[in-house]
Amino acid sequence: MLDVDLIRRDPELIRAMLRNRNYSEETLDEFLRLDGEWRRLIDESNGLKHKRNVASERIPKLKGEEKKEVIAEMRTVAERIKQIDATVAELEAMRDEVVLNIPNIPDASVPVGCDYDGNSVVSSFGKVRNFDFAPKKHYEIGEDLDIIDFQRGAKITGSGFYILKGDGARLERALIQYMLDVHHDQGYREVFTPAIVNTAAVIGTGQYPKMKDDMYWCERDDLWLNPTAEVPVTNMHQDEIFEREQLPLSYTAYLPSFRREAGRNADSRGIIRVHQFNKVELVKFVHPSGSFQDLEALRSDAEAILQGLELPYRVLLLCTGDMGFASAKTYDLEAHAPGANQWLEVSSCSCFTDFQARRARVKFRPEPHLKSEFVHTLNGSGLALPRTMVAVLENYQNEDGTVTIPKVLRPYMKGQEIIG
RNA sequence: GCCGAGGUGGCCCAGACCGGUAAGGCGCAAGCCUGGAAAGCUUGUGUCCGCAAGGACUCGUGAGUUCAAAUCUCACCCUCGGCGCCA
Numbered sequence: 001m002l003d004v005d006l007i008r009r010d011p012e013l014i015r016a017m018l019r020n021r022n023y024s025e026e027t028l029d030e031f032l033r034l035d036g037e038w039r040r041l042i043d044e045s046n047g048l049k050h051k052r053n054v055a056s057e058r059i060p061k062l063k064g065e066e067k068k069e070v071i072a073e074m075r076t077v078a079e080r081i082k083q084i085d086a087t088v089a090e091l092e093a094m095r096d097e098v099v100l101n102i103p104n105i106p107d108a109s110v111p112v113g114c115d116y117d118g119n120s121v122v123s124s125f126g127k128v129r130n131f132d133f134a135p136k137k138h139y140e141i142g143e144d145l146d147i148i149d150f151q152r153g154a155k156i157t158g159s160g161f162y163i164l165k166g167d168g169a170r171l172e173r174a175l176i177q178y179m180l181d182v183h184h185d186q187g188y189r190e191v192f193t194p195a196i197v198n199t200a201a202v203i204g205t206g207q208y209p210k211m212k213d214d215m216y217w218c219e220r221d222d223l224w225l226n227p228t229a230e231v232p233v234t235n236m237h238q239d240e241i242f243e244r245e246q247l248p249l250s251y252t253a254y255l256p257s258f259r260r261e262a263g264r265n266a267d268s269r270g271i272i273r274v275h276q277f278n279k280v281e282l283v284k285f286v287h288p289s290g291s292f293q294d295l296e297a298l299r300s301d302a303e304a305i306l307q308g309l310e311l312p313y314r315v316l317l318l319c320t321g322d323m324g325f326a327s328a329k330t331y332d333l334e335a336h337a338p339g340a341n342q343w344l345e346v347s348s349c350s351c352f353t354d355f356q357a358r359r360a361r362v363k364f365r366p367e368p369h370l371k372s373e374f375v376h377t378l379n380g381s382g383l384a385l386p387r388t389m390v391a392v393l394e395n396y397q398n399e400d401g402t403v404t405i406p407k408v409l410r411p412y413m414k415g416q417e418i419i420g
Numbered sequence: 421g422c423c424g425a426g427g428u429g430g431c432c433c434a435g436a437c438c439g440g441u442a443a444g445g446c447g448c449a450a451g452c453c454u455g456g457a458a459a460g461c462u463u464g465u466g467u468c469c470g471c472a473a474g475g476a477c478u479c480g481u482g483a484g485u486u487c488a489a490a491u492c493u494c495a496c497c498c499u500c501g502g503c504g505c506c507a
Contacts, residue, residue, distance in 0.1 A: 038469095039469065039470090042468080042469055042476080043469060043470080043475090043476095045476080046468090046469065046470095046475055046476040046477090047475080047476090049475085049476060049477085050474095050475055050476070052487075052488080053441080053475095053476085053488090055487070055488085056440070056441070056487065056488045057440080057441080057488095059440080059487060059488075060440055060488090067487095070487075071487045071488095072487085073487085074487040074488080075486095075487060077487085078486085078487065078488090241430065365430080365448095367448095367449090371465090371466095372430085372466090
């Protein structure tokens with residue numbers, strides 16, 4: 001959520017931002033209208049309450065007729081306050097709803113653009129692999145080796161769910177452990193959190209209300225299946241105030257993620273876009289002064305995984321139109337999948353400035369006596385598992401149909417070198 | 421799910437039976453004092469409206485009663501303990 005004070009002071013800045021992001025400007029105008037009316041009424045209500053407070057202090061000291069008169073007068077005042085406050089509450093709820101729909105302001109270093117094509121490649125690593133045979137796609141490899149089972153996944157749940165079997169399941173587990181170990185060594189504290197969260201949590205990180213249709217909701221309990229570990233990990237510090245020396249806080253978490261993917265279509269065959277997937281996440285709470293440098297560090301921590309796996313990848317700086325709602329700056333890491341010859345987004349690393357912190361009320365005290373300020377939050381995937389698996393299977397496939405296990409994963413697979 | 425005890429400002433804790441507008445302590449900071457410090461004393465310490473003066477709000481949440489609610493009424497949430505159920 002943006003600082004409402006900033007919106008009031010500089011609405012044109014917000015208007016320009018909304019244009020750059022391809023958002024409607026209506027939300028802004030609606031905010032200004034509701035907020036103006038709200039401020040007018042809260043002022044009126046405050047005045048009446050003051051009157052009431054003054055009278056309340058006098059009443060116990062009064063006697064007889066005068067007392068009766070004042071009480072009678074206050075009865076009407078109380079009635080009026082009640083009316084105004086009802087309207088105030090209504091306006092406030094509407095205004096807050098509107099503010100929750102205004103996205104974060106992109107950093108000045110973010111290129112202006114409409115969509116994916118506006119993104120720029122800022123660096124790349126490794127060489128796209130050339131084969132002297134026709135490389136298979138991951139789902140062909142998975143089915144041929146009987147390590148990914150789409151049919152039975154659909155049987156027990158539905159389309160978009162799959163089962164990993166044998167060395168496929170072991171490879172997944174090896175990847176998770178490898179990632180967590182690397183991030184542990186980089187200084188991240190591992191946490192394992194609930195995968196089901198309440199509404200306050202999904203508001204806190206910005207998925208609600210904009211993305212609510214993309215999340216699974218448990219109606220009976222009014223709880224959500226988390227769409228990314230970012231939600232529970234960031235929100236575990238909701239309503240907290242850190243001392244300055246506690247920052248930065250760095251967490252890594254392995255957790256399943258759930259997405260309804262309402263717009264899922266036929267060409268998303270395989271495990272590139274699924275409803276449930278594992279992910280190792282990185283989350284940081286930092287001092288606002290250096291949060292964009294912290295983003296560079298976070299990104300390189302995520303890149304370390306791809307480098308360790310020796311997978312060719314490139315780094316994209318997302319443009320204003322392609323960036324997530326809560327983000328001020330985002331890098332995507334795309335691994336190359338030679339089977340389908342496509343770049344796969346395996347990680348998205350973002351700096352949210354104080355946008356999430358304001359929604360979740362996560363603060364720190366800059367100096368012991370000073371007023372608390374909002375922290376800045378960052379997060380990035382320490383890689384999404386299915387797509388990493390795709391990249392591994394397609395890059396490490398051999399002509400005889402087997403798959404070589406990346407060196408760094410072998411210790412997690414009892415030294416095994418080949419799946420086949 | 422049942423029974424009990426709780427939820428008060430950054431933290432701790434009083435007030436509740438009997439309604440009158442949050443006491444006290446800790447921490448931290450500033451000032452005074454001091455050669456310097458400690459101690460001591462004074463002041464400050466959350467949110468919102470306002471350029472400011474000032475004002476409003478804040479006792480888990482929401483509603484109600486009342487001129488007035490931390491305090492009375494109702495509903496709900498959370499924490500801790502015990503019981504039950506259970507992998």
